[in-house]
Amino acid sequence: MRKTTRYPVEGANSLWHVYKTVPFWKVVKNFVVIQLARYTPFLSMKNWLYRKLLRMDIGSQTSFALMVMLDIMFPEKIKVGRNTVIGYNTTILAHEYLITEYRLGDVIIGDEVMIGANSTILPGVVIGNGAIVSAGTLVHKDVPEGAFVGGNPMRVIYTKEEMQARHQEELQLHK
Numbered sequence: 001m002r003k004t005t006r007y008p009v010e011g012a013n014s015l016w017h018v019y020k021t022v023p024f025w026k027v028v029k030n031f032v033v034i035q036l037a038r039y040t041p042f043l044s045m046k047n048w049l050y051r052k053l054l055r056m057d058i059g060s061q062t063s064f065a066l067m068v069m070l071d072i073m074f075p076e077k078i079k080v081g082r083n084t085v086i087g088y089n090t091t092i093l094a095h096e097y098l099i100t101e102y103r104l105g106d107v108i109i110g111d112e113v114m115i116g117a118n119s120t121i122l123p124g125v126v127i128g129n130g131a132i133v134s135a136g137t138l139v140h141k142d143v144p145e146g147a148f149v150g151g152n153p154m155r156v157i158y159t160k161e162e163m164q165a166r167h168q169e170e171l172q173l174h175k
Contacts, residue, residue, distance in 0.1 A: 002124030002141060004096075004105035014102040021102060022073045030054060030072045038067050050075070059084065059111060071095060074104060077123075081111035087135065088117040096123055110145070130160070 009017050018027075033053045037046045046064050050056040054075040059082030067089040070078060077094035080086070086109075096103050105124025109115070113127050116135030127133065127143040134150025134157070143149050146160025158166065 002105055002122060003126075004103040004124040006101050006103050008101045013097070013099045015097040017102070018073070018097065027072055030075055034070050034072060034075070037064070038069065041066065056080070062086075065090070065117070068092070071107075071123075077104065078107045078109075080109045081113065081129065083111060084109055084113040084115075086115045087119060090115050090117065090119045090121070092121045094123045116150075 007014075007021070033049050037049045040046055043063050047058050047062065050058050050064075050070070054070070056070075056075055057079040059080060061083045062080050063084070064086045065088040068086050069089070069091045071092060071094040074094040078092055086092070092107055094105060094107050103123060107121055107123060108126045109121075110127055110129035110131065112129060113131050113133070115121070115127075115133045116137065118135055119133055119137045119139060121127070121139040125139050125142055127139065128145030128147065130146040131143045132148045133139060133143065134148070136152070137150045137154050138152040139149070139154055141154065143154075144156065144159065146163060147156050148158040148163055149156050151157075
């Protein structure tokens with residue numbers, strides 16, 4: 001189960017309660033910053049915008065590809081380690097508005113992680129250091145350190161140990 005905090009609502013669905021959960025002007029500011037960053041090709045500028053204007057914790061040499069969509073309501077709940085690549089058109093969510101409740105959860109992406117294009121990361125997920133997420137994956141649960149995962153639903157394709165063993169086999173073949 002993902003690590004999220006649940007907030008029940010009464011009456012209309014939880015999205016109708018959105019401005020009781022997050023200030024309107026915060027959403028407007030975040031929207032403008034995220035849209036600007038989505039289209040800029042300057043990686044250092046993106047990271048500066050995310051750190052300074054969205055209060056995100058972003059490691060050094062981390063790269064966000066074009067069109068990455070961050071959580072507009074709660075981007076400060078997203079932490080990305082150093083030397084990580086977030087692939088084209090990936091969506092990272094720290095909230096989910098449901099019918100009778102909304103949920104918030106930190107998203108923690110480790111160091112030297114590779115997230116493939118068009119992936120979606122749901123709230124409350126931890127992606128371990130050195131993990132690889134295949135393109136188009138729905139990350140709905142934690143990803144172990146060094147694992148290679150993919151699919152919808154996401155599954156572990158190789159563990160860290162299996163990846164190392166395969167790498168050793170390839171090295172032996174090329175000798």
